[in-house]
Amino acid sequence: MASAAQATAERALREAILRGDMPPGYRLVEAELVALTGVSRSAVRLAIDALAAEGLVERIQNKGARVRVVSTEEAIAITECRMPLEGLLARKAAERLTDSEADRLRAHLHTMVAAVDSGDVLKYSALIQQLHGMVGEAARHPIAADLVGRLQAQLVRHQFRLSLRPGRPRVSLGELSELVHAITERDPDRAEAAATSHFRSVITALSETAPES
């Protein structure tokens, strides 16, 4: 994040990867990114370094960088780490929630219900991420929120894949609804339990997608 140029390149790259252009394994040629972002090659280079440190891209000496490929096994391992951290955030959020944050959480939940009812998977995926962002903010625990954010970023593709499975959004919505209720009712224990229980369910769902290999 040093210079503005590097920040620009980093943002563009991150968004392109998270959006799904540049799929996993995609070769990141520096010259191409220079043309794409309009910044100098060194800035691109630093941006790649930064994203490599975050685990979004993989760099191999003399062979360039590629968008990181996250296997299902890795996705499970990452979620195993994320689970208790989200539990921590949920607990803290339940303890420290302001009234206005509670209102916004409830409103957000309604939006999510509507998205599931209308079958808009893409929108629902985005709303889930926003929900976790709101919880992370309400928890006032920047360190945990930052860790979770990095882990989350590595999982977007798998989460989206999951939400395409018929019936999955409905299950997820039920669990997240319980989470929101627990937090807005300021019940830390219940909130933590709801969060861990949700991610346990995610792990189970992930395991079903690729038990072979």
Added chain:
Amino acid sequence: MASAAQATAERALREAILRGDMPPGYRLVEAELVALTGVSRSAVRLAIDALAAEGLVERIQNKGARVRVVSTEEAIAITECRMPLEGLLARKAAERLTDSEADRLRAHLHTMVAAVDSGDVLKYSALIQQLHGMVGEAARHPIAADLVGRLQAQLVRHQFRLSLRPGRPRVSLGELSELVHAITERDPDRAEAAATSHFRSVITALSETAPES
């Protein structure tokens, strides 16, 4: 870790910071590090970037880098994140421990007892870190182990400070002894409980050192 030069600089810097030369707040002048490590300035620069991404170093635009200052509040927050992750590692280690690893864990525990008995705080601190390293390895969960490693690195100074308090090593040893026993007896639930309970104790001890501010 791209080139050998950068790896050299990164290792030297990390060790210097963790060892305690270069205390928190210490100004990292690039030219000085060039003289110290014998590598080029660009390599030093990349090494600083890498350590900044790990949270060991803080970089401010146009004002250079400093060894990160971790307040007691931050140390508590970091430990809150570390706690459940160490619990996860302890659980996995208990599930996946090999016999030879069990032997080494038990032997390591004996060494730790001896260090505490002889009052060698410095050695005991190092042994604790090694213990966690062994657990992390036995857990065969590289993602969690990596996360914990990064968090641990930010805490070395606080952990050392804690271990200087009279009586603290004895308390810590008891908790870690329970952890080792639970793992070597392959009891995942007990292992996880022992790990979380130990770090809860660490958080309590940290809170006592600076409840003001």
Added chain:
DNA sequence: GACGACAGGATTGTTGGCAATCCGGGGCGC
């Protein structure tokens, strides 16, 4: 004496070019 502008030195950030490495294709021998 206090305050503010300013210049000089020190330090960081960035650019451009050069060296090293990798990859694909064509040629040669068998």
Added chain:
DNA sequence: GCGCCCCGGATTGCCAACAATCCTGTCGTC
């Protein structure tokens, strides 16, 4: 035909100089 070698283009890694920024100490003014 098959395998090996070597070469040229493409791409990454590195370095040294240049530009921008910050800090410090000094001078001048009030």
